[in-house]
Amino acid sequence: MTIEKNLEETKLTLKLDGRLDTTTAPMLEDEIKASIAGVQKLELDFGGLAYLSSAGLRVLLGAQKIMNQQGKMIIRNVNDTIMEVFELTGFSKILTVE
Amino acid sequence: MPKIHSIRTKIVCSIVLFALVISTVLVCVSYFTYKSTMDEHYDTLGNNVAQTAISMIDEDVMLEYSRGVAFADPQSTMASQEYQSIITTLDNIKESNNVLYLYIIYPTESGSYFIFDTDHSKDSCPYGYYMEYYEGSFSKIAHRLVRGETVPAVISNKDYGWIISISHPYISSGGELIGYVCVDISMEQVVRDRQAFLLNCILVMAVITVIFAFVYMFVFNKIFVGPIKQMTTATAAFVSDRGDDDRVLSPISLLKVKTNDELQTLCESLKKMELDLNLHIDNLKNITAEKERIGAELNVATHIQESMLPSIFPAFPDRQEFDIYATMNPAKEVGGDFYDFFMVDERHLAVVMADVSGKGVPAALFMVIGKTLIKDHTQPGRDLGDVFSEINNLLCESNSEGLFITAFEGVLNLVTGEFKFVNAGHELPFICPAGGGFESYKINPGFVLAGMEGIKYTAGSMMLSPGDKVFQYTDGVTEATNGDGKLYGMDRLSLILNTVKDKAPGKILPAVKNDIDLFVGTAPQFDDITMLCLEFKAKMAESEGVV
Numbered sequence: 001m002t003i004e005k006n007l008e009e010t011k012l013t014l015k016l017d018g019r020l021d022t023t024t025a026p027m028l029e030d031e032i033k034a035s036i037a038g039v040q041k042l043e044l045d046f047g048g049l050a051y052l053s054s055a056g057l058r059v060l061l062g063a064q065k066i067m068n069q070q071g072k073m074i075i076r077n078v079n080d081t082i083m084e085v086f087e088l089t090g091f092s093k094i095l096t097v098e
Numbered sequence: 099m100p101k102i103h104s105i106r107t108k109i110v111c112s113i114v115l116f117a118l119v120i121s122t123v124l125v126c127v128s129y130f131t132y133k134s135t136m137d138e139h140y141d142t143l144g145n146n147v148a149q150t151a152i153s154m155i156d157e158d159v160m161l162e163y164s165r166g167v168a169f170a171d172p173q174s175t176m177a178s179q180e181y182q183s184i185i186t187t188l189d190n191i192k193e194s195n196n197v198l199y200l201y202i203i204y205p206t207e208s209g210s211y212f213i214f215d216t217d218h219s220k221d222s223c224p225y226g227y228y229m230e231y232y233e234g235s236f237s238k239i240a241h242r243l244v245r246g247e248t249v250p251a252v253i254s255n256k257d258y259g260w261i262i263s264i265s266h267p268y269i270s271s272g273g274e275l276i277g278y279v280c281v282d283i284s285m286e287q288v289v290r291d292r293q294a295f296l297l298n299c300i301l302v303m304a305v306i307t308v309i310f311a312f313v314y315m316f317v318f319n320k321i322f323v324g325p326i327k328q329m330t331t332a333t334a335a336f337v338s339d340r341g342d343d344d345r346v347l348s349p350i351s352l353l354k355v356k357t358n359d360e361l362q363t364l365c366e367s368l369k370k371m372e373l374d375l376n377l378h379i380d381n382l383k384n385i386t387a388e389k390e391r392i393g394a395e396l397n398v399a400t401h402i403q404e405s406m407l408p409s410i411f412p413a414f415p416d417r418q419e420f421d422i423y424a425t426m427n428p429a430k431e432v433g434g435d436f437y438d439f440f441m442v443d444e445r446h447l448a449v450v451m452a453d454v455s456g457k458g459v460p461a462a463l464f465m466v467i468g469k470t471l472i473k474d475h476t477q478p479g480r481d482l483g484d485v486f487s488e489i490n491n492l493l494c495e496s497n498s499e500g501l502f503i504t505a506f507e508g509v510l511n512l513v514t515g516e517f518k519f520v521n522a523g524h525e526l527p528f529i530c531p532a533g534g535g536f537e538s539y540k541i542n543p544g545f546v547l548a549g550m551e552g553i554k555y556t557a558g559s560m561m562l563s564p565g566d567k568v569f570q571y572t573d574g575v576t577e578a579t580n581g582d583g584k585l586y587g588m589d590r591l592s593l594i595l596n597t598v599k600d601k602a603p604g605k606i607l608p609a610v611k612n613d614i615d616l617f618v619g620t621a622p623q624f625d626d627i628t629m630l631c632l633e634f635k636a637k638m639a640e641s642e643g644v645v
Contacts, residue, residue, distance in 0.1 A: 090545035090549075
């Protein structure tokens, strides 16, 4: 998986490509941990994401909890398979998917 | 491995070779210097003899013999007393100077006339004897001879043996050429002398080379090969002599190389390497021991986890109303998946299927908490929505790692067939009505457990009839991946379930697992594969369940 990072003042955009699973989730977690301080708007672009596992969901949940404190988190370009995962796990209820 | 040649042998060979080249050059130079010196010496000797002869014979007498050489009668001339006395004089000179031949000739362009010859053998040339020059040597200098010039010595190896011929012109006081006094000195002696010199040179060189090679070999052995051998032996014994007893000094630490050169540096660095290596080995020992301990404990943890899941089937041999079967194949030593089933009371059977996000020890610990909480809170008559809402809050309290659990719990009323369930973000169950086929049963999903505090879960309900089956699983089933990165998926699961739908739960699960194995092939298993199948066989009589 590759992560394309773009930070504009208080808006952080992360564009993900590949598979977000047990082996790659720590990458995203570290990336978010490193850059989230002071961010008021976190945008995750899932346009290139093919697969999302429960380890990935855990990272999303952690990010959502942080952003609940300091701003807003939006997930864009979610494909049908991943949307199904969000719905099945109830994540669609707590995430903002656009 | 190619044959090992000792450095000593190589060095000695190269020294011998070097000495051989140097010796050859030296011997050649010496030989040629000696040769030219000797030639010069004989040349001078010959000339001296010739000059002596010239001074001993009267010029006028000589002139007379010279002029008449071609015409006079040899017999009468040679018989004269004067001629014989000259011969005697020349003989004396020849004898006292150790000369082979001494004769006087008168040269012409093509040959020479003999005037005096001291040879008394049958080959002697009488007065007036004309002899043509041999091809080469003398014929080359003939034009100079007739002019009375001084000529170089001629070395020849013909009829008279190996000789050096020195020809000295005898010029009259009037400037007229009277003849040449020729002195032949045997070169046999000269050559013998040269050979002796050559042999001596070679012998001396050989002796010097051998002595030098031996001395060098000895010195080289002492300062180079010896220390290297010592170090080789010591390092070769590094492992075998590395006892546990620290008081015994190792061969490397006992090495003594005091050569004050690179070898000493090498020896010191070997000693340092040994110390570092020992330190490293000790470290590694500790780490390995620690790893083994952790491994052993993980093994124990795996056993504990396995024993937490009910695994004796048939689980309820005395219950005729239902049949239940469940399996878990962990991906790592300790997994995050779990299933459970237990009697809530006499007439209620609870089934649980759950998956903790993440893997390894953290997931396993969280699974234990989750499993215990679910079993503890599932009480007779209690709404499942409330149960999950409370468990969720409790899990959130002790969740510093941000883990969560997707869980499904169902409680079957064995009397009425009502199946109440609650879903916290878990996979949808497959339901197979008696006589029908397995189909995914759509449930409104709740949020995962431990994800966020204060979530409200709502229970759902459906009616099961005798013969109906419920199949529940974790994402390890649908997301089993083959070598091409393809997922097993819902469609394949649905297909295999419907192929074996009429079989007992105890046969359905192995069939599904077998199908997954066939699909995955040799690709590694990433996630736990957990499945549970419940068959509702008969309703329980109303009276039986009343407590």
